[in-house]
Amino acid sequence: MMPDGQEIAVKRLSEGSKQGLRELKNELLLVAKLQHRNLVKLIGACLNGEDKLLVYEYIPKKSLDAFIFDDEKRGKLAWDTRYKIICGIARGLVYLHDESRIKVIHRDLKPSNILLEMDMNPKISDFGLASIFEGDHTKHITRRVAGTYGYMAPEYAVLGHVSTKSDVFSFGMIILEIVTGRRNSVSSETMMAEHLLTYVWENWTKGTKAEIVDPSLHYNYSAENEVLKCVHIGLLCVQENPGDRPGMSNVILMLVGKSTTLPAPSRPAFLFRLNDENHAHGGLNNLLDGSNKSNSSVNKLTITELEPR
Structure with missing residues (x-):
């Protein structure tokens, strides 16, 4: 103090x-x-x-992960609050990518780096891995791929290509976690669980979209379209090809627009079913074969360059 x-x-x-x-x-x-x-x-x-x-x-309410991954707290998180958090994160990214004097790529966007004020206004934190870019410039990182697996875009995790669309991918994962109440990565205790993107995509394509939504989330009929629109936007943000992902300025228009027609999403990146531990790890390892590999994990570990701390 x-x-x-x-x-x-x-x-x-x-x-x-x-x-x-x-x-x-x-x-x-x-x-x-x-x-x-x-x-x-x-x-x-x-x-x-x-x-x-x-x-x-000082941000008193801790981080987003303390709410959406806690059964009791998540059950008290109404849709209006979740939508406010989604829109707030999006506005912060629009500022970083398009509106600030310096243009910034965060590179490590995840729920634990989203802090919540008393009124649940979200604040993006932890800029230790962030980088400055000019215009539409895409950097090629050959030595230092750093971030958290599960939120890293495939072109960044595999090839070291980083751009604003890397943050868009991370944001899409966060949207889907907020709506579903599920983590996008798993621990050794839950290897039989279904990967989040697989779960969302299969229900989306089968027409069982209501199954995607967190069962503890109570919302009225008028909010249903808004909830499913957020799932739709989340899927657009996690497209495998960065060129198919919307920029954050367009994401905001999609979120708050009343009559915006959204393009149909394609099959997301990193889509696989976790039948066993070898299969679970195989999804990423297959992508990394022949590329610059990073030490990674399917849990909550952060990837950093190999240098003693």
């Missing part, structure tokens, strides 16, 4: 972490230039001496 009574959150670098220091400096340089109601606000920083830290505004 500050002397004036303001509550703060401190992000402190672990001792001896060279990679962490680089990410902390990167985060400081970027966030200091970004101001938006859907981005976490930087208050101060200290990179001198032994203590290296960033000081942020």
Whole structure:
């Protein structure tokens, strides 16, 4: 807490972490230039001496994953609140990609990096892996593919190609998690479970769209079209070809537009059924054969470059 009574959150670098220091400096340089109601606000920083830290505004409601992956909390998360969170994340990304003085690709968008205020306004956080781009420029990362498997676009995970459409893919995964209440990745205890994209796509194509929606989510008939529209948008965002994914400015128009006709989605990327552990891992490993591989996992681990912390 500050002397004036303001509550703060401190992000402190672990001792001896060279990679962490680089990410902390990167985060400081970027966030200091970004101001938006859907981005976490930087208050101060200290990179001198032994203590290296960033000081942020305190966000009291924790992160999105603490709500959508907790059975009790998720059951209390009404559709209006979920829709507000989806739209808020989208507006934050529009600012990063199109509206800010510097154009930024986040590269590690996931529910644990979405913080929630008391009124459930979402704020995108953790810009340690973010990168600046110019125009429609797509970078080719050969040495350092970093992010969280399950939210990484296939062209980035496999080839190291990163663009704003990489963030769009991550956003699509988050939409589907918010609507379904399911994680997009699995742990060793749930290897028999069905992969989220497979589950959503099969129900979408079979016409059993209501099965996609979180059973704990109670909404009236008037909201049904809005719920299913969000599923539709989520599927468009996770298309395998980045050129088939909408930009975030178009995503906002789709979300808030009343009469927008949406294109039909194609089969999403990373679509497979988890029958056993070998098959579960095989989906990604087959894509990586012959490409620059990264250490990855089907759980919640984050992929970073191989350098001691």
